[in-house]
Amino acid sequence: MRDQLEEAGKHRDDGYGRAQHHVKTQLPKRFYSQTGVSPVDGGFSVTLDGRATRTPALKLPVVVPHADIAMHMADEWAAQGELIDPAKMPMVRLINSALESGEALVPAFRDEVVKFAGNDLLLYRADYPSELVAEQETHWDAALVKVARHFGVSFQPTVGVMHQDQPPPTLARLAEVLQHENLLVMTALVSITGISGSGILAIGLWHKLFTPDELWTAAHVDEDFQNRQWGIDEEAAERRRMRRLEFDTAVKVLDALRN
Template sequence: MLHNLCKYRHFSRAFLSLAGRQIETSGSSTHVQRAKYGSAAQERKKFYEDVTISQGEDGRFEINLDKRKLRTPGGKLFTLPNEALAIAVATEWDAQKDTLKFYTMHLTTLCYTALDNPTQRSKDQMISAALKYLDTDTICYRVEEPPGLVELQKNEWDPVMDWIEKRYNVVIGSSSSIMGPKIPEETKETFYQHLNSYNFWSLTGLEYVITQLKSLVLSFGLIDRHLTVEHAVLLSQLEEEYQIQRWGNVEWAHDYDMYEMRSRTAAGALFVHLSSESSMVKKKLMQD
């Protein structure tokens, strides 16, 4: 089965909006083995004209660049678990112009990571790594001064904390101590069980989101669609934004950094949704 990508572009636009906005074409891609998988500055002359999607006998989807099948940096055939994700990834390749800017292709990079698993981590190890962020979660650490920032953190972070505690029936809390709040073991167990419900691919995307926001709480809020990408990123940068409002900033540098972070965060959230149950995603899109 072979699909021409143009036929599915209207689906791709809908897919890309699931994370709250379309993925920006700016930004760099962080990877655990950057030397092998490409640095933020890596580019290559475009070597193909057409991007198509095909389905193998095993039911998995492949990306074709002209007549060449895409492969991972580790040499594996680039196969995807569902059509939804295949369309979104193919759109990244189709959007490239004369030069391939790999640092803009966040979904492709996440697929590389899921397929090659370069650090050979198990699902349990990924969950444990994600849970470690709970002990140092961005919105759990509160300042004692200045009063303006204290009030801002309370007004902006407390509603999110209230939401997640009610949503998952847990206790997290916050603290102004350098040690942070003491997270109950029951809370960690609840989140462990929740994370365990994700498949390996979805965990790869969720972990990417967590590393951008430095917050398990904000990441859950984003994935559960309680927060938009813009709001989640803003909440993760609350102290910096407060200082900028008081002292100003180098506008172009700050804006560029924000676009980069939104782009990466959106890509991670989108990857989580698209690597989950494809039939549910496709059904929703058809209804829309």
């Protein structure tokens, strides 16, 4: 199921697949020596040799509402070597993606998270082997109970992969929870949802029902079980490392905005 959910997120600029596209092309040379953060109307801007940065496609001014986000972006620019590698700039990619998407796409982002929650990783259970069943029950049941109690909703997990409709009031309530979230929050939540395969976990994280590590563990119950059975594939481990980098970046955005 995670493969299907990750495929759905490939259109987003902050995904690992998009970053890898840049690796296949010729990387631009570094053209600046100093990076900085400057207060501007509406927040903070990252500067390169004193000039404010802009998004790559639409050339929009990059202005973020919190200094911590701008400083993370400046650090990524500063860490570039002779060539500029977007794959090593997850915060820059995430913010650029949000700004170029624009406020008009916030409802679509909200719908995407709720749609994932209606077909969530946590809701489709294995019936064997018993060790995996127990792992899913331990991590996923606890997560569902926390979210259900916090928002006053109910979920209907099922065994197997046949689609199970979730109660319409539950999905309506989750949509209501996200109704007033802004562009950066929703961009980060869409990223976390695509990486984890769970809109339920993403919403719970934003409301501090889980820590980032608890979410990460719950999202990888199946994968960790398979790794224990068959060993860890190097390419899969690298993909997971990159997903964790993208995940941690989105969490940093949420933490800054929450504060």
